Structures are given as C-alpha cells and as structure tokens.
Amino acid sequence: MQTYDCIIIGAGAAGLMCAATAGKRGRSVAILDHANKVGKKILMSGGGRCNFTNYDVGPEHYLSDNPHFCKSALSRYNQWDFISLVSEYELAYHEKSQGQLFCDNKAKDILNILLAECDKANADIQTRCEILSVVTTQEAGHRYKLVTSMGNFACQSLVIATGGLSIPTMGATGFGYDIAKQFGLKLKARNASLVPFTFKGEALKLCQSLAGVSLPVRATSNQQEFAESLLFTHKGLSGPAALQISNYWHPGDTLEIDFLPNASIANVAQQWRQQGQKALPANLLGNFLPKRFIQQWVEFQGLTGLMQKELAQWRKDEIEQLASALHRWQVIPNGTEGYRTAEVTRGGVDTNGVSSKTFEAKKAPGLYFIGEVLDVTGRLGGYNFQWAWASGYCCGQHV
Template identity: 45%
Template sequence: MNTHGVGVRTPDVLVLGAGAAGLMAAFTAAQRGKRVTVLDHSPEIGRKILISGGGRCNFTNLEIKPERFISQNKHFVRSALSRYKPADFLSLLTKHRIAWHEKKLGQLFCDNSARDIVDMLLAECAAAGVTVLPGTRITRIGRAETFRVETSAGTFVSPNVVLATGGLSIPKIGATGFAYDVARQFGVPVVMPAPALVPLVFDRDEDAWVRTLAGVSLPVKATCGKVSFEEALLFTHRGLSGPALLQISSYWQAGQPIQLDLLPGQNCEALLSGLKVARGKMRGPAALSRWLPQRLAHELAQRHAPDRPVVEWSDKTIRALAQAIHKLEVYPTGTEGYYKAEVTRGGIDTRALSSKTMQVEAVPGLYVVGEAMDVTGWLGGYNFHWAWASGYAAGVALAET
C-alpha cells in the first residue's frame, strides 16, 4: 500500500495518523470532494483498534454524554458529540454488515473481531479515494502559505494538516508525543499529559497489605473527590486495578486518597449487628467472609476487628468496622504509567481549538482530532466515540474549506 516516490505531492488534506480519528476525518472529507492522503509511521494500520476490547473493540457506548468526558475546557465536546451520535456509527456498521452486541453499561462490541472495524474504515477510505501510506516516517513539518511535510515517502504540500497521532498511552504499539511536538512548534499550548484509565500502585510499606491481595476482585464503589464509580475492583501485585479504579484514575491526582465502599448498597453495621445476635461465636474473618472475598475478609479482620467472638463486640466496634468497610481510604503513590494506560489525559489544549471544526484558531489549516487533544472519555467506548465524533467534525469542516 505504501508507495515511496520522489517529487512533491499536493493533497487538499494531509492526515497524520491512521488510527480511528484520522481515518474518520480522512474519508469524511474525501466523501465530500477533497483529495486526502493519510500518513502513518506504523506498517500496520489501526493497531490500537485491533487490541482494544479484548480484540473485539468497544467502539462506542449507548450512553454518550458530554459530562462523561474530561477536559480543562469542559464544554468543548458538546458540539461534536451532538453532530455524531452512537446511532450514526451503528449505521456505518450496518452498511458493512458488522454484527455487534451490548456487553454492559451501554458498552458496544463487535461480535467477531476488532479487525472488522479497521477493515471498515479502510474500505470507506478506499471507496472515497483516500491514499493511505503506512510505514511512512515524518522528518520535518514547516509552514509558510501552506504546510510542507518531509517524509520517508517524499514531500507533501497541503493547505490542511490533521494531527491524528494520538497520545502517549501504550508505547509498545508505537505511541509517541509527536502531536504535542508539532503543536508546540506552532505555538499551540499543551495541557500536561498523564496516564489515564490506568492501574494505580501502592509502594509505601504501610500499604503492603494491598499488594498481598493480588488476584482478589469484588464490586465496589470507588470515590475520588466528588466523583464515584460503582464497578469491579481488582487487587494486583502492585496495587489496584479493575474498571472502578481505571475510571477513578482519570480523576486522581498525586497525593489524593481514594475511598472504597467494599459493600456498596448494603448496611454493614446492620449486617454485623444481626450476626452478633444470630451467630455470636463466630470470629472476625469468618464473619466478614460472609459478604467479602475470604482473603480480603481476613485482612480487614486483622486490621480492624478485635480477636474475639462477634458476640463480644461492642456497638462502637461494629460501627468502626462498618466505617472501615464502607469508607476505606487508600493512598496510591502513582500509576503503572503509559505502558498500562488505555488513554492519555491532557494533550493539545482544546481552548486553542474551534469546538465546531477542530481547527487551531491561531493556525488556519491545522486541525486536531482524537486522543491528541485534551479530551479523555470514560472507560467503555467513550474514547473511541470521541475519535469518531471529532474526526467527523474535522472532516466536514475540511470539506467546506
């Protein structure tokens, strides 16, 4: 697919990055009459799509709402989301006869494989006449009246460049800070990037008990500041993971505690008081294991329950234990980094962009889509939907230039 040649090529639109957002922007503009070329440094198109959702790609969510996206410019996503909805992407799947299913919480996955999504995007590009050049290394970008991009496939000159190279998450598949470097080159501010949707680590000696529970999982309510998520928690050999913690990690800042309710929706004080009456000779570990995983019950009993039969526990002891179970505070020391992060928080400052077109206001012809910008969605298909919505918005705007 990649043709390395000489001479200068002059597409109407040059898209840098052949991921979800870049391909969407490319064929959307091409379907409306623009000559579009897409460059990607990887020899394989759509690698992040292919590994997502356990290989089945959680491509969108039925409950897309602006408040489920994080940005310093919190209203930025509204325009694009209002113009490209989950139903629009589902129509594209129907056109390509791709079967899908809802897993939980509105999360939609391919029945077969994430490869179906990549093949669909490439088919749309091919039908619209988009030129896609994988394995192409960009060596220099300059701008006078138009953009001039020097690459291993030759020189491209275009009035419009779309930055669609993503963020720093999952470097093993080629993620880099390229988009941030280009933004800074043209004077566009960048919000400090950080790993998001990422496991949290506990390196302090006093938190060693967390790491000893590796493999234990249970449903919890995790809270950080004013934000809460009620999903599964997983203890790991370095700390905590699972959907609830991945969600919270996007909001967590260094030094903040995270509060865990280990029995959400239940009244632990009432449960323990009832047990005191009915099964009074039972001791702490056995008592707590009626509702919690055995290893976790044993740890909590050691830390918070007296080593006496439940019948001997005072009401004050029961209240304190219930408090520890419903409001257990843990203090992460960090994250597992970009290697384990599903997305990047931060990025190109959306306050420098048009929310309607994704164009950099101060640099006409420069557009930003997808993960490269300071927009981070919840776990569960939100980030892919932002790729589709922002790519579509840019593609439509490019067609009008």
C-alpha cells in the first residue's frame, strides 16, 4: 500500500497546479494518470503554443448553472498570479488578440514550468496508472483507498482533476463523473462545447463550396453574440466565432450570422448611388468581402439576377433583401462535430455540491473536484486554462 496525504487523479493543467501548491505546503502528493504522458491537452492547445490565460478575466467569461461559483477562486488566483509564475521562468509570450496570451515558442514551455513546480514540491507523478476502484477507508487515518493497475494507494485527500469528455483520442473519459455519482454528487447535462458546427442539405453544400474561406462576422444565438472570425469547412462552420457561440447554442437553436458586422449594406448602397458608381454591386462588394464568398453567397441566396442590375435600378425592398441576406443569415445547425474536436465539455459536476473556497464535496469529506470536470466552462481565449490554474491552486491550499 502506497500512502500519501493527497492523491490527485489527472495530470492535466488543474491537477499539476494543485499538486505543486499542495506539495509546497509540505503535503506528500501523488498524481496518477492513465495516459502515457502528462499534460496532453496543454501540449496541443493554441495550435501548439498554448493560450495559457487572458489579460481580462472575470466571472462574466464563464458559463455555469451557478454563475457565482467561480468568483472566489478567480479572485484568489488571478491571471496576474499565473503571469507572475511564468515570468519567474522567463517564459517568452505574446498577446495575440483580445488579451489572449500565447507562448512565443511551444506549449511545452508551460508544461515544463508546471513540472518544475511539481518537482520543487516533491510531487510523485505516475503515468499509465489505471484506477480500478475508489472506496472509503479508515485505515491508518486515511479516508480513501484506490485500487489501481500499479497497486493499492491510500490518502487523506483525494482530488478529481480528470477533465471532461472532450477529445477522447487524448485519453478523455467520464471517470470523474462516475466518481461524483458514486459519492452522491449531482451532475449537470454535459455537451461538447467550443466546437465547430455541422450542417446538412443546401447549407452544407454552401459551406463545402466555401471551405477554407475565413472572414470577420458577428455570430448570435440565445441573446449572446461574438464578433470574431468565421471559417467555412467541409462539414459546416468553425473559427473563433463559431466556437465561442457554441458555448451558448443548444440543438435546435437558431444561429444568426452578420457577414458585415462593421458596416450597413443599406448605407453603403446609398453611398454608391450618390457616388454614381457604375460597377456591378457584386464587384463593389469585393471591397468588403472575399470574392469567392460573394460569388457563392449570391447564388445560394438567389440574388444572381439582382446583382446584375445597376444600383440606380434597385428598389428599396431589393436593397433590404440584400441587407437581410448579409446581415441576418439565420440557420439551424444540424449539430456539432462533438467531443472528437471540442475544446471543452459544457456542464459537469453540479457546483452546488462543492465548496467554492476549498473545492471539497459537501457530501464526501476529503473528496475534491477541480478544473473542467466541474460545471464551469470558460469562453475561448485562455479562460479555461485560467480556471484550471485558479481551481487547482485554491484546492491545493486545503488538501
């Protein structure tokens, strides 16, 4: 039997941060992970450069049935705390856009910092360790006993940092949810989130004809909107705008896209008229939109004939028809690409059953839940990593 003060299941962002924090307090800590190496999602995030936090972090950037739950941790370990940590290691980083911070070199730089912190804290990291069962125990003052593929373990504090269901090829499983249910915690519905949309029928044909085209848009659904870039794919829509709004979209909901978020096509058309523009409207639109998009979009919307008329001949209702097509395209996605490509899992362990200060389960003393396994989902832009750092650190102060 291997015994520790604290055992953390899951060697991802939250688990590593928790281990380093707890170990520095003099606690004996072990991290167990069934994967062959640690920090896989850190390594692949941000196109391999890891969007590790954001200059602007607040509870409004998170989605949860209990919107107040994240406030405590985010205030006790904020983005400046993590920036200070990476600065200690002289990590080279840059702001990409909207406060998003990325490594200049590789995401492995972030992982190496966390591993160095764990090493300082004498945390024991064991990979390829499959957890077969978790039970309560009273042996030698311990609370939990783990039966694993690497033998039996016992601990006073057990932390579940196993993440969600996103990207199963990286080793994601529902283990954390199973443990929550086993010890009487409720779960909120889980869905793939920060994920591309898929379409069928004519909308799919349109997306396929425009695959690879990217342009700035405003995406709206369920009274939430994001002004970001949109990418057409062979399956549907991706890019930051699609991923952001997917956090708030549910099956059957309408998605509205404004392809000219920074201009009014009605006003632009009026200006063209006053200027006496002789060029065809389709050519004039090339000043605002990719020509390939215009060609396919006009055909898709049945506007080919209208686009061949000079602006002077356009009626008011025809201008409105074009404005509606470009500013207010409404479509119901067939679905999303699912957990295979989702960056996070929306939903999870009900936070009403967990302390927002210590992350201890209210019904199971000594059992803690941190990171993505909880019903706290951040927007795209470094927010989910900041939640991992904050929840891991705050939990590490108490285990």
